Amino acid sequence: MKIAGHLFKNFNHQPSDPIFELMKRFQADSRSNKVNLGIGMYCNAAGELPVLRSVWLAKEFLKERNQPSRYLPMAGYSDYCCAARALVFGDDADTECIATIQTLGGTGALRIGAEVLKRHFPEAEVWVSDTGWDNHLTIFSNAGFSVRRYPYLDKGSYTVDFEAMYSCLERLPRGSIVLLHACCHNPTGADLSKAQWLHLAELVRDRGLLPFFDFAYQGFAAGIDEDAYAIRLMERQNMAFVVASSFSKNFALYGERCGALFFCCQNESQAGLVQGQMEYAVRGSYSNPPLHGADIISYILHETGLCDIWRTEVTEMRERISGMRQCLLDALSRNSARLDYYRLSGPRGMFLDSVLSPTEVDQLRSQLGIYLAPSGRLCLAGLNQANVEMVAEAILDIVDKRSI
């Protein structure tokens, strides 16, 4: 018996995270024909997690250069921060007004952003979309916020229910924090149109709300620049807002934890103050971020030739995913007149709602080794020509059994 072993005996059981638990179960599954459509990770047409050519070339260069592993400053690698900011805000943004740090992926950016906001707006509530990415609830409530939901999806048309969203947001107290998915809304894939973003920007300004963008899928909806539309719109209008950006998906660098946090401020002196707060939060958390992934991304974004290769690779990933969406919907709709799967062709990005219940998702996994998130969310980027028909058949089989 350990001395003081009793100290931890009253810890509550913490249920595991549904998405990461699923990944663990998938890895432990010994069936050779298993299909991973759970976590949002991009696989190529051969079903493999790719190393992008641009990334491979950058790694070769960095290997050759063989630099020692120094500490980065609290804000991270400055070349990376500049390149990340240009990628998100475009070349003509007012960079002096944007406080910027490198973060541990998009999640790290959300967490540090939440901590900084909580210190300065202790009474504010955070509003996230219903439905949304569950980890937003965890991140903001761990930072001490009370988190509430605004309506988002019209399930009939599978588009954004903008009227309902707008009328909820227009009643919020000034200073409320509104979490928005800049593109490829997770899990629905239903995004606001340009006209709706314009309305929303007006509302946010009039009502004094604070938008907090989660930008995890830049390049996966319509293009690198197109997907930044809402963020650039608000920046050009000199609005105050926050962006958590992730490069896990668009560089296929999931394990490097590369992201960035931006606070768009109204002037340079505000940005300086916010910068100090962000760095303080980093110092008290993990001190400073790691170098390797930031070095790779920074090198790619600064070398024109490499950057062109990378942009083409992002286009290829996006087109492969939307091709798979189409293939799956074709197969589902060809074989079932009962469910209108075609309404799911409008949404964009990695995910599709399979319209299966948690029990049906369990059946798919246990009987056939097809892994979907418990919510029924299906990651299209795990599909390929070799498995898409089989997955469609399995879904329809389950749907058909409903009426028996």
Ligand code: LMR
């Ligand atoms: C997902 O939603 O599957 C990804 O964003 C990975 C994650 O961290 O949940």
